[in-house]
Amino acid sequence: MHNFLPVAYFEGKFVPFEEANISIATHALHYGTGAFGGLRGIPHPQNSGQILLFRLDRHCQRLSKSARFLNFDLPADKIQSVIVDFIKKNAPTVSFYIRPFVYTSDLGIAPRLHKVEKDFFVYGLELGDYLSPEGxxxxxxxxxxxxxxxxxxxxxxxxxxxxxxxxxxxxxxxxxxxxxxxxxxxxxxxxxxxxxxxxxxxxxxxxxxxxxxxxxxxxxxxxxxxxxxxxxxxxxxxxxxxxxxxxxxxxxxxxxxxxxxxxxxxxxxxxxxxxxxxxxxxxxxxxxxxxxxxxxxxxxxxx
CATH class of the missing domain: 3.20.10.10 (D-amino Acid Aminotransferase, subunit A, domain 2)
Structure with missing residues (x-):
């Protein structure tokens, strides 16, 4: 059972996670025409009013470059701004994982990247150890x-x-x-x-x-x-x-x-x-x- 953060960024605005849904006809769902990032956030061990993100700039830059393969111009500073706002709205209190995702949001059936609508969403979930630290x-x-x-x-x-x-x-x-x-x-x-x-x-x-x-x-x-x-x-x-x-x-x-x-x-x-x-x-x-x-x-x- 995943504990998702309550607010997601979807279709250009922040909405309750449960309302961030795509159509079954979404282009990316059928053709794998999406690209994603993943970064961890943790509450500051000494400052309960801060969240720490590891190398946020590099994660945003990589996702922006990944979006280019989809013919999608999504600046890294736009991604970073959304992620910062996303954290402020969710105010997580435990270690968590953020999944930003760029994708072809069109409902067409042709496997292509030109003349296809694209979009960008962000959601998150609580996450401890992904693999056993013992090995x-x-x-x-x-x-x-x-x-x-x-x-x-x-x-x-x-x-x-x-x-x-x-x-x-x-x-x-x-x-x-x-x-x-x-x-x-x-x-x-x-x-x-x-x-x-x-x-x-x-x-x-x-x-x-x-x-x-x-x-x-x-x-x-x-x-x-x-x-x-x-x-x-x-x-x-x-x-x-x-x-x-x-x-x-x-x-x-x-x-x-x-x-x-x-x-x-x-x-x-x-x-x-x-x-x-x-x-x-x-x-x-x-x-x-x-x-x-x-x-x-x-x-x-x-x-």
Missing amino acids: VSCRISSWYRQEDRSLPLRGKISGAYITSSLAKTEAVESGFDEAILMNSQGKVSEASGMNVFLVRDGRLITPGFEQDILEGITRDSIIAIAKDLGIPVVERPVDKTELLIADEVFLSGTAAKITPVRQIESYHCSTHRPITDRLRDKLSAITEDADANYRDWVFKVDI
Whole structure:
């Protein structure tokens, strides 16, 4: 059971969540012609009158760029303004997740992006841990990550997530928590909705953009934090066998934050995770506005 925030932004105005409904004939519902974002918000641990948002500007910029793939001009500052107003109207008191969504709102039946109406909505729900902070088990999916030459992977296009859904269900129904997808070249790409990191010999390694990954904002943050901490970072192709012998493996994402991997297929990962733990503690402190060096990553909303 989801606890949705009571107010949504829909068709250019704020309405009760229950009234924010689309037609069964909506173009995006049939063709996957939508793009979404996702960001977390938390009440300030020391100031009950403030909500903290992690890297709001980057999330708005990415959604604005994703909208371009739909032939939709939606400025990042417009998205940010709506999200800030959305938080003020809901005044949440617990950790929550925001889902802004751009989509083809037309009721036509032609699969196209020109001469089709578009719109933008925002809703939210209370959200604690998306994955177990103690660690997850993963299987290598039989489904492969799409290629950028056939689908714009630099955007969070809704239609692309059929592959993620297939991989996640396959993993869970075969006894695992999460799936890791390979790309068409047989290299590690990403999890069902998260980026993948591994540690070998003190170096932090992650697949690069050329491996058909989503340009994750949490991923970008972890790379920056690691470099500031003096941890060597390498972005390059990763083989499946590297995951099986890595010193540490973890997943990253807005919902997942930093989640350790404790098992891949029948291989058990080490429970000694000094770099994962160090990065996770640092990221947690930053998102709670407890690290002065990263204050510009935290957007504060007074409620």
